[in-house]
Amino acid sequence: MDPDFLLPDLEDEDAGPFWQGTARGELLVQACSGCGRRRMPPRPMCPTCRSLEHSWHALSGRGTIWSFVIAHPPLLPAYQALAPYNVITVTLDEDPGLRLVGNLVARPDGPINEVDPATIRIGAPVRVVFQRIGDISLPRWMLEESRQSAVGSRQ
Amino acid sequence: MTSAIKDRTAIVGIGQTAFGKGLADSELSLACQAISMAIDDAGLRPADVDGLVMFSMENGREVEVARNVGLGAITYFGEIGYGGGAGCATVGHAAMAVATGQCRVAVAWRARKRSAKGSRPWAQVSQRLGGYQQWTRPFGLLRPVDEIAMLARRYMHEFGATREHLANVALAFRKHANRNPRATMYQKPLTRADYLAARWISEPLCLFDNCLETDGALAVVIVSAERARDLKQRPAYVHAFAQSIPQQCQVMTYYFCDEPLLGPSYACARLLWSASDFQPADVRVAQLYDAFSPLIPLSLEGYGFCQRGEGAAFTDGGALEWPDGRLPTNTSGGGMSEAYVHGFNLVLEGVRQIRGTSTCQVDGAECSLVTSGEGVPTSALLLRR
Numbered sequence: 460m461d462p463d464f465l466l467p468d469l470e471d472e473d474a475g476p477f478w479q480g481t482a483r484g485e486l487l488v489q490a491c492s493g494c495g496r497r498r499m500p501p502r503p504m505c506p507t508c509r510s511l512e513h514s515w516h517a518l519s520g521r522g523t524i525w526s527f528v529i530a531h532p533p534l535l536p537a538y539q540a541l542a543p544y545n546v547i548t549v550t551l552d553e554d555p556g557l558r559l560v561g562n563l564v565a566r567p568d569g570p571i572n573e574v575d576p577a578t579i580r581i582g583a584p585v586r587v588v589f590q591r592i593g594d595i596s597l598p599r600w601m602l603e604e605s606r607q608s609a610v611g612s613r614q
Numbered sequence: 615m616t617s618a619i620k621d622r623t624a625i626v627g628i629g630q631t632a633f634g635k636g637l638a639d640s641e642l643s644l645a646c647q648a649i650s651m652a653i654d655d656a657g658l659r660p661a662d663v664d665g666l667v668m669f670s671m672e673n674g675r676e677v678e679v680a681r682n683v684g685l686g687a688i689t690y691f692g693e694i695g696y697g698g699g700a701g702c703a704t705v706g707h708a709a710m711a712v713a714t715g716q717c718r719v720a721v722a723w724r725a726r727k728r729s730a731k732g733s734r735p736w737a738q739v740s741q742r743l744g745g746y747q748q749w750t751r752p753f754g755l756l757r758p759v760d761e762i763a764m765l766a767r768r769y770m771h772e773f774g775a776t777r778e779h780l781a782n783v784a785l786a787f788r789k790h791a792n793r794n795p796r797a798t799m800y801q802k803p804l805t806r807a808d809y810l811a812a813r814w815i816s817e818p819l820c821l822f823d824n825c826l827e828t829d830g831a832l833a834v835v836i837v838s839a840e841r842a843r844d845l846k847q848r849p850a851y852v853h854a855f856a857q858s859i860p861q862q863c864q865v866m867t868y869y870f871c872d873e874p875l876l877g878p879s880y881a882c883a884r885l886l887w888s889a890s891d892f893q894p895a896d897v898r899v900a901q902l903y904d905a906f907s908p909l910i911p912l913s914l915e916g917y918g919f920c921q922r923g924e925g926a927a928f929t930d931g932g933a934l935e936w937p938d939g940r941l942p943t944n945t946s947g948g949g950m951s952e953a954y955v956h957g958f959n960l961v962l963e964g965v966r967q968i969r970g971t972s973t974c975q976v977d978g979a980e981c982s983l984v985t986s987g988e989g990v991p992t993s994a995l996l997l998r999r
Contacts, residue, residue: 464752465743465747465751465752465756466742466743466752467742467743467744467748467752468742468743468744468748471744471748472744474744474748499870500746500749500864500870506862525768525869526764526765526767526768526771526869527764527767528755528760528763528764528767528816528817528818529814529816529817530754530755530756530760530816531813531814531815531816531817534754534756534757535756538754538756541754543814543817544754546750546753546754546755546760546764548764548768548869556871556872557870558869558870559749560749560750560753560755560764560867560869561753562753562754571753571754576817581767581768581771595752597752597753
């Protein structure tokens with residue numbers, strides 16, 4: 460992997476536990492200790508009940524593609540070398556208000572430009588995989604063929 | 615609702631530098647030139663100016679501007695954040711400051727060079743990201759165009775919008791620029807075939823879905839309605855002004871909420887129209903923020919020119935085109951074909967439509983709508999004769 464990728468900060472005040480979770484192969488979101496609502500991206504206060512208390516809950520890592528782009532140059536050098544590549548936004552199964560941005564890959568360790576863009580569909584079911592870059596594990600996503608028919612109409 | 619600022623102030627001076635790429639002058643110099651021209655246009659003197667409102671992204675600072683142009687003692691100054699969302703807000707804050715007596719002659723402006731430090735924030739991010747960028751940039755969603763393309767794809771999916779609709783937007787604004795000698799795309803036509811053959815930037819958006827990259831500066835002068843009547847130019851009264859940060863807003867990546875396609879313009883429009891004697895059906899000319907073509911259908915919906923999901927179809931049949939469209943839009947060419955100066959050229963074109971001096975003049979327009987960035991905390995102005 461190119462060392463010049465833009466990477467998150469493992470020690471980020473609010474998001475650190477998320478990235479520590481991905482390093483362990485877990486997809487974590489904040490859940491409010493006051494009202495129980497999950498929230499993403501992480502933040503100090505619950506916008507529903509204003510509680511400052513929260514815990515981190517592991518999600519199943521399953522979702523559907525909400526939207527996607529195919530990025531072409533000009534891009535930052537590390538990314539331009541991979542262009543054109545996909546970026547997807549995923550709606551998480553546990554809560555349609557929770558979304559994550561990531562990339563669709565063909566294999567757990569595959570690059571972000573391997574899936575044929577013409578095959579990417581909004582509504583397609585995906586599951587998370589984790590790819591290590593330096594000290595960070597980034598969530599990426601693979602199509603879940605077995606669930607295609609089950610959620611195909613939901614989009 | 616009664617608005618305390620309705621028709622209390624007016625834009626009485628406008629000034630702008632030439633637009634170009636690689637202009638030799640600094641952003642500070644460009645700012646001072648545009649401000650100086652706007653003061654002259656109003657028939658005022660630099661020493662009359664006692665209020666300044668600028669973009670927080672501006673490189674030339676208030677003190678530098680005041681020292682260069684020879685302004686009077688400044689009694690009100692402020693800055694508005696969020697880049698392209700700030701244009702109308704700088705004018706609105708200036709209007710509020712004049713209406714409340716905090717200053718008497720206020721200037722608002724934007725100067726920008728694409729080559730300048732800080733002009734392309736996406737290309738200068740540090741490698742360890744905190745804040746909202748960490749949820750998108752590591753995955754290669756790097757540029758503003760990528761962030762809006764994500765919304766555009768979803769919009770097209772939900773509402774059946776197509777690239778033909780986006781081409782309607784690009785072609786309308788180009789036609790307007792073709793008539794405007796100040797525009798980058800003056801006398802440079804664009805065909806539908808050109809649009810459809812253009813290279814991708816971030817699918818589903820191609821080169822011509824993007825705004826230009828421009829060096830230049832523009833400025834306006836705002837005074838009270840009483841004083842405006844004695845000055846050189848026909849006043850463009852600030853009839854209504856609104857800003858908005860929608861609920862659960864995230865800058866440019868407004869995906870992490872229940873309804874990402876109900877963007878900042880919806881919240882802004884509610885206040886704007888409630889403070890106004892005019893409603894969308896009364897508006898015959900609009901300058902809508904167009905950093906990217908899909909922002910136009912979103913803004914047409916948000917500002918109430920059609921229902922949700924109808925913005926793309928609204929653009930059919932030349933609806934955005936001067937002179938015969940139902941809503942001639944971005945009549946100077948806008949950010950996509952005149953110049954991209956964070957949308958501030960839209961403010962000046964809104965004023966020209968009130969003065970009757972646009973190169974695509976809409977006859978008899980009683981009011982003139984100008985909006986700022988969709989996708990970020992935003993603002994809008996309704997000017998009137």
